[in-house]
Amino acid sequence: MKIIAARVIICSPGRNFVTLKIETDQGLYGIGDATLNGRELAVVSMLNDHMLPCLLGRDASQIEDIWQYFYRGVYWRRGPVNMTALAAVDMALWDIKAKAAGMPLYQLLGGRSRDKVLVYGHANGNDIDQTVEAVAKYRELGYQPIRAQSGVPGLASTYGVSKDTLFYEPADADLPTENLWSSSKYLNHTPKLFAELRRQFGDELHLLHDVHHRLTPIEAARLGKALEPYKLFWLEDAVPAELQQGFRLIRQHTTTPLAVGEVFSSIHDCQQLISEQLIDYIRTTLVHGGGITHLRRIAALAELYHVKTGFHGATDLSPVTMGAALHFDTWVPNFGIQEYMRHTDATDAIFPHDYHFNQGFLHCGESPGHGVDIDEKLAAKYPYQRAYLPVNRLEDGTLFNW
Numbered sequence: 001m002k003i004i005a006a007r008v009i010i011c012s013p014g015r016n017f018v019t020l021k022i023e024t025d026q027g028l029y030g031i032g033d034a035t036l037n038g039r040e041l042a043v044v045s046m047l048n049d050h051m052l053p054c055l056l057g058r059d060a061s062q063i064e065d066i067w068q069y070f071y072r073g074v075y076w077r078r079g080p081v082n083m084t085a086l087a088a089v090d091m092a093l094w095d096i097k098a099k100a101a102g103m104p105l106y107q108l109l110g111g112r113s114r115d116k117v118l119v120y121g122h123a124n125g126n127d128i129d130q131t132v133e134a135v136a137k138y139r140e141l142g143y144q145p146i147r148a149q150s151g152v153p154g155l156a157s158t159y160g161v162s163k164d165t166l167f168y169e170p171a172d173a174d175l176p177t178e179n180l181w182s183s184s185k186y187l188n189h190t191p192k193l194f195a196e197l198r199r200q201f202g203d204e205l206h207l208l209h210d211v212h213h214r215l216t217p218i219e220a221a222r223l224g225k226a227l228e229p230y231k232l233f234w235l236e237d238a239v240p241a242e243l244q245q246g247f248r249l250i251r252q253h254t255t256t257p258l259a260v261g262e263v264f265s266s267i268h269d270c271q272q273l274i275s276e277q278l279i280d281y282i283r284t285t286l287v288h289g290g291g292i293t294h295l296r297r298i299a300a301l302a303e304l305y306h307v308k309t310g311f312h313g314a315t316d317l318s319p320v321t322m323g324a325a326l327h328f329d330t331w332v333p334n335f336g337i338q339e340y341m342r343h344t345d346a347t348d349a350i351f352p353h354d355y356h357f358n359q360g361f362l363h364c365g366e367s368p369g370h371g372v373d374i375d376e377k378l379a380a381k382y383p384y385q386r387a388y389l390p391v392n393r394l395e396d397g398t399l400f401n402w
Ligand SMILES: O=C(O)C(=O)C[C@H](O)[C@H](O)CO
Pocket: 037, 170, 210, 212, 262, 312, 313, 314, 315, 316, 339, 389
């Protein structure tokens, strides 16, 4: 089955998405997500200028060989741009293989391990009271685990707190917005949020929280300890994770479960975190981690060390990633949870899909492939718009982690 065409489709129904469509001589086509928030066009160029010329004419069924060709074969390994472009090719090829087999993708991966995929929703507010209200609203919508974020007194804006409580979109400006940060204000405030959430909602509700790479290991240890009475499902991205051994320090001090990895692009970013059992959930997902082929390796390593998957699923991951990830989640033995942020209606219309949400769970569909398509005519009505993620500064002006 020969690859006869491959093209990159860029659209911006409120936010940018980069999509790859690969066509074969047998009339089957596959779709892959290539969206890297704030750096979209770098991936477009990687695909158009460097990868697609080498893809044409290859046998679409040789997924592993093509993966190795674009990993080993380019000399320059890893990195988010490289691995996102490779993920798009890989996802589209798995879509084609599953369509050729007449099977939903999860069947090809090894079959169903569960009936439905547990997801968590996002509650946020400018202060504790608003976050409490948002948690109540998400419970009404049927969500079971809920991530809670709240504005911090004395800071004008905080990660995770948006104007709209249903749709969250951090890449909000054509030049980066600047936020201000204070770890001490945040550390004083956050345990109060979770104390109040437990007081209002009791012990059964699963609560998650994202620190978004803002603390040092010893600060993260302090926060993890302070949050122990409130029994979090996980504490996410407590520190920037370039220094994997930094998690040893956090781990020594707290039993709060740790999740990390949404910015990782390969197994080498998490090998030590997993094999030393320094984390509980690995968040790297298909689009930024080299696709299904590479995530299978990460999940298999994680399984050995009792680490579960908890795939990233913010709105900047397109419905194509969500669809493919749900098939992976339906199969993978060491599944933990899936992040789910709703896409807007305009996005859903461009990417028709057969997954659906019901009472706190997502269900992947049964159609052959990963079940997500793209309406190219509709996509063309929403041209690319430059948009950046914010940057963050400390109160004295020092540039910090966003
Ligand atoms: O969804 C999360 O946990 C995030 O941290 C969202 C990220 O800020 C977002 O995906 C950046 O593009």
